[in-house]
Amino acid sequence: xxxxxxxxxxxxxxxxxxxxxxxxxxxxxxxxxxxxxxxxxxxxxxxxxxxxxxxxxxxxxxxxxxxxxxxxxxxxxxxxxxxxxxxxxxxxxxxxxxxxxxxxxxxxxxxxxxxxxxxxxxxxxxxxxxxxxxxxxxxxxxxxxxxxxxxxxxxxxxxxxxxxxxxxxxxxxxxxxxxxxxxxxx
Amino acid sequence: xxxxxxxxxxxxxxxxxxxxxxxxxxxxxxxxxxxxxxxxxxxxxxxxxxxxxxxxxxxxxxxxxxxxxxxxxxxxxxxxxxxxxxxxxxxxxxxxxxxxxxxxxxxxxxxxxxxxxxxxxxxxxxxxxxxxxxxxxxxxxxxxxxxxxxxxxxxxxxxxxxxxxxxxxxxxxxxxxxxxxxxxxx
Numbered sequence: 191x192x193x194x195x196x197x198x199x200x201x202x203x204x205x206x207x208x209x210x211x212x213x214x215x216x217x218x219x220x221x222x223x224x225x226x227x228x229x230x231x232x233x234x235x236x237x238x239x240x241x242x243x244x245x246x247x248x249x250x251x252x253x254x255x256x257x258x259x260x261x262x263x264x265x266x267x268x269x270x271x272x273x274x275x276x277x278x279x280x281x282x283x284x285x286x287x288x289x290x291x292x293x294x295x296x297x298x299x300x301x302x303x304x305x306x307x308x309x310x311x312x313x314x315x316x317x318x319x320x321x322x323x324x325x326x327x328x329x330x331x332x333x334x335x336x337x338x339x340x341x342x343x344x345x346x347x348x349x350x351x352x353x354x355x356x357x358x359x360x361x362x363x364x365x366x367x368x369x370x371x372x373x374x375x376x
Numbered sequence: 377x378x379x380x381x382x383x384x385x386x387x388x389x390x391x392x393x394x395x396x397x398x399x400x401x402x403x404x405x406x407x408x409x410x411x412x413x414x415x416x417x418x419x420x421x422x423x424x425x426x427x428x429x430x431x432x433x434x435x436x437x438x439x440x441x442x443x444x445x446x447x448x449x450x451x452x453x454x455x456x457x458x459x460x461x462x463x464x465x466x467x468x469x470x471x472x473x474x475x476x477x478x479x480x481x482x483x484x485x486x487x488x489x490x491x492x493x494x495x496x497x498x499x500x501x502x503x504x505x506x507x508x509x510x511x512x513x514x515x516x517x518x519x520x521x522x523x524x525x526x527x528x529x530x531x532x533x534x535x536x537x538x539x540x541x542x543x544x545x546x547x548x549x550x551x552x553x554x555x556x557x558x559x560x561x562x
Contacts, residue, residue, distance in 0.1 A: 308441040
């Protein structure tokens with residue numbers, strides 16, 4: 191089966207502070223043409239940080255598109271699409287939570303919505319946390335509350351809808367499986 | 377802690393076929409102003425369809441933002457934000473895969489990336505599948521290959537990167553946990 195959509199014409203619609211919108215005319219496999227509207231994004235990192243007593247570190251912040259606060263695992267966008275994700279993750283974790291992690295492992299990579307967006311999120315497991323004195327300062331105009339949650343506390347926030355974004359819903363399922371594995375292995 | 381960002385000015389930047397871009401000037405909790413660029417989207421549904429022999433039904437399609445094919449669980453966007461998600465899911469499953477499901481259950485709801493997008497995806501488990509003769513026709517200009525995959529086959533597609541979007545990465549983790557649970561319960 192032939193799938194490829196060849197670009198016939200590409201047009202920049204909007205070049206914003208964060209978002210870059212492109213409209214392309216494409217040639218479909220059946221010879222017809224269609225329009226694809228796409229957002230360009232440099233990519234992001236997110237971390238699942240576990241404290242030594244098995245809590246997950248999350249952050250509460252206001253998300254304007256939903257017009258309410260959302261509780262999420264720490265994350266940040268890459269400066270450019272060439273930024274090394276792990277270095278960005280190490281810096282973001284310290285900026286947002288004042289924690290440094292001893293042990294980092296890449297858990298997964300996903301595209302939130304590849305139908306019209308090229309954002310790619312790399313998710314790391316961050317363990318062996320220690321609090322940093324004089325940690326890296328947060329970006330100006332970021333208002334963040336740091337939370338350290340037990341699984342039950344986080345589950346309650348998921349049920350109330352405050353935990354609701356793709357990377358944190360993934361983190362919750364990951365956590366549930368980790369607890370299940372620990373139970374099996376004794 | 378005060379989080380709310382009040383909208384001072386809202387401006388439509390782009391009104392496309394699929395995407396609607398809005399730029400807002402907001403008043404931050406510290407009295408300063410900032411700009412929020414946001415995409416409006418009517419929302420979507422996705423389904424995790426299991427066949428009677430334990431395979432998951434997925435679809436392969438070209439995703440222009442990544443310029444390659446991606447294997448995903450079946451999904452579709454809502455006509456409007458008022459569309460009843462379950463009815464949309466039932467229709468989309470039949471259109472994309474020629475299957476009808478006897479048993480539907482809502483698994484989760486998530487926002488792919490609430491920092492700048494209001495899209496909300498409801499994910500359903502669809503079981504008790506039967507093939508439909510003369511099924512609903514697919515949207516014109518959709519080119520889709522239907523796959524029925526064992527866990528090992530899907531895992532290989534995840535490792536090669538063809539399974540890579542948030543809802544399908546979630547589905548894979550859900551599947552892994554389901555298999556783990558089945559093993560425990562004998």
